[in-house]
Each structure stands twice: as C-alpha cells, then as structure tokens.
Amino acid sequence: MTTPMSPWERVETALAALAVDPAGLGGMWLRARSGPVRDRVVAGLSVIPLPQRRLHPSIGDEQLFGGIDLAATLASGKVVERAGILAKPALLVLPMAERATPGLAARLAGALDQNIGHCLVALDEGAEPDEALPVALNDRLGVHVDLDALPWGETDPLELDPEGLAAARARLAAVRAAPGILEDLTIVAVRLGIDSLRAPMLALRMSKALAALAGQSEVETDDVAAAVELVLAPRATQFPEPEPEEPPEDDTPPPPEDPQDDPDGGDEGEQSLDDLPLQDILLEAAQAALPADLLAQLAAGKAQRGQGGAGAGAKRKGNRRGRPIPSRRGRIDGQTRVDIISTLRAAAPWQTIRRRDSLIERKLHIRTDDIRVKRYEEKSDRLLIFVVDASGSAAMTRLAEAKGAVELLLAEAYARRDHVALVAFRGEGAELLLPPTRSLVQTKRRLAALPGGGGTPLAAGLRLALEVATTASGRGMTPTVALLTDGRANITLEGTANRAIAAEDATRMAQALRLNNLPGMVIDMGMRPERSLKVLADAMGAPYIPLPRADANRLSSAVSAVLDA
Incomplete structure (x- = not known):
C-alpha cells in the first residue's frame, strides 16, 4: 500500500475526482476559515465542468426553485416565470454553510438526491466544534477536507490538466470494481463507527x-485505499478495534516451518502486503488518515446538548423582529406587517381574469387571499433556574456562594437577554425565593433574606423547578436547571425522613425533567464527589460538575461554560 497522502495531496486528489464525477460524489465539505489557503482551493473549483452558482445561507425558495417574474408579468399582462438556480445542473458554492438552516439543508439535499447533476461545495467557516454543516448535507457530500491546520507554506498552485480530466470523465463509465469491494468498504465503515449507508x-x-x-479500466487496491482516506476517514467516530481472535480448534502446536521453504528468506512473522485481506489494508489507510485529535473532537461532540443546547434561547417565529423568514398568507389586522412584494407576486397570475370579471376598472386587483405577512425568527429569552440546597450545617457558606454566582450572572444577563430564578429546598419542602427576573436590585434584596438549615428534600426542589420551567416555557422562555448541592436526598416528597424513598423520588423528578426536554447541570459542591449525584445527573441527562471549595467566581464560570457549550 502506498504511504498516506499529505493534506494538500488530499485536496488535489479530491478536486481531480470531483472534476471527473461531480454528480456521483455529490460535492465537498470544505472546513476552513476565510484566507489565502481556502481561496486557492476555491479557485481550483474551476476545473469542475459545471456552471458555478453562489448561494447564501438565507436564500429563499424563489431563487432556488424559480417563480413569477413580477416586473415582466405586470409589464406584459401575462404570467412570466423565471427559472431557479436548481433548474439546471450547476456547481453550487455555499459560503457560511455552518449557518444553513435545516430547511435549506433539506432543499439542497433533495436536489442532490434527484440526480439532476448538481455538485455542492459547502464552505464551513465554523470556529467551534458545534458549528458544523447540517447532517443532511454532511451525509451526501463525498469529500471532506479540513484546512484549519494547513499552513500556506505547505500548499502549491493547483495544476490540473483539463484534457486529462476530460479523458478520465470519458473513461469513467467503463471502469469496473470487483463485487466484494463494496462489502469490504461497508465493513470498514462499521469498524470506524460510520452509521451511514451512503458513505x-x-x-x-x-x-x-x-x-x-x-487510466485504468478496473479499480485497484490503491484506488480503494485512497478513497478510504478521502471519504471514510474524515467521517470516523471511533478508532477501529481489532477483531477478537478465534481460539484454535486443535491445541496441538503447528509443526515448525523449514527455513528452506521460504524462498525470499524473510523474517519470521513478516507477511507480504499482497497477502493481507483488503479490509486490513483499508483499515490501515483509514488509521493513517485519522486526525490526531479525534478523541478530543468526539469528547466535544458528546458534551453538546442533544435538545438544541442550553446556551442560546430556542428559536421561535414572530412578526416584529429577528431574522426574516419566508412570508405566509395572512390578514391586515394592524399588528402584522404586510409583505408587499410577496403580495404582488401572489396576485400577479390572476390579473387578467380579475380585470375581465371585475365591474370596476383598475390597474391592479388585490384580493384578501393575496395578502402575505412578514415573519421573523427570533431567539427566546433564556431562563436559568438555580435549585440550591439550603440544608445542613454548611448551608450558609454554600448559599453565600450561590448568591454571589447569581449576582455575577445577572450582571451579564441584559446583553444575553437572560432571566434568573432561585429555588431553595430545606427542611420538609422547597420554596421559590426568586421568580424569573432580570432585575439585579430585586435579586440582591431577595437573596439577602435566604434562610438555611434542616433536611435535604431534593425531590421537592426538582419538582418546584419543573413547575417553574413549565410555566416559563409557556411564556416563550428557554429554561435551564442548575442544581447546587453537596449531599444525598433524605426527605421524601411527602415530607417524611426516609433516605431510600427520598432517593427514588429525586430520581423520578430528574427523569421528569429529562422527559420534558429541559437541559440542566448538577453541581456537586461537597468536599468529595458524591456518587449518588453522578447517578442523578445521568437520570437528568445533564453534565455532572464536581466543584469542591468553589467560590462565587468559579461557580459562575462553570455555569457560563456549560451554557455556552
């Protein structure tokens, strides 16, 4: 097997392959910040024999699929349609692909699935691991290239022969692959943790x-190994584990081999590469191309919240502010904004019929069904619900830390549109000491009178937090629950002292938070990590953060880190 390709060799090989089979490979996911290295790669896209069309993450359906040419329709008095970008095969270049909405990703994925001949190059400029291409597009783009760690000095001008690429395109239909190659590629994909059948x-x-x-008429081993480097290795989610060896059926040791039987005189245990199974060769190629920080990337991916994250408020649709989204049919009610262009576009096809049937002569006939109203997508306010353990002898110290953390977080709340609520549990139940607020003055006044001491009714605190979160969700907020405690529950939901039943009640309430898709975190502020709190965090589906001897600054930093993850 040949040595692994360098990063720039992968780029050159990927561009050449895309120029040969742009529609079959789907396109390229190019992860790189804007700069001279990416510009050099983008300039190389000229070898792909398709007209280039540049998209935008917020492009609308009219530009993609076509629609009515409003100016030409009004001028000619008959419907004039305009073709969209996706009407003919094209090289689609999508800058800022990490910002593409799920709707746009679904539309582009559908266009690739129709086999019209499109090729998509997604320019992913994400700076963080959670800023990435939508899964719908990631799964359909054959080539993945990461240029973030590639310096300019390791790049060269791209020299791709147009005549050689044209000859390869003409030769592609006659290239054949052995029947077992696809099976071997599928097994290698499974060993790498790739669950997509397209890969x-x-x-x-x-x-x-x-x-x-x-210039070959049949796929060879080196071609498959290079394809594994370009297509499968960047998609890997795990390091391939060696398959368990089957025990020999006979315990009798094999007879010693005669050195004279080896015509090459090779060392014992050495095996020719040609004698290795194809799967082993492909796995070696994949392991050589795996990124060195794969484990760190996987850990960062697992830390992300599955339900949209606790960091930003959930997206919702409104009609007053935010990012514009396609308009919809509506009525003029004095509260919504009318989309004039969309309204005219909806009315244009019917003008000839309406002029003929109308008793009143007018140049433009607008009906109620033509009215289109503007819509905007805005982010809802985030609510951070602190559930603080106010029980035990160490309550005063812990409460002082919680008070300081709440004040520090509220000091930055206005810019991030955050609200804070405070639930304290002690004795036989829980109490909402601070309803959702953004007022720092009110918060300081409420926190000053926060009591402490008594038992640990953990389940009651989680139940009250669930009620507050449910009410806040109904008001359009995005709640997150932060539990601060240092011990196990010992008071049941009924207010009786029973440690076993109290633990079961707390687990049920934690599961209820998870079933309601409420993100959260469990902060263990005890001197030693408490195992039961780790189990409780797993039941909540939340990260477990041990912070012994934490002060207000460390506590605030830990909460902010989880929210911004």
Missing part, C-alpha cells in the same frame, strides 16, 4: 473516479 457507496464512486484518473 461506502460514495467511497466506491471515489475509487472508480481515481481509477479513471489513472
């Missing part, structure tokens, strides 16, 4: 394109 099929298309570039 091995795209790797096979890549193998054929590379064979066509080499």
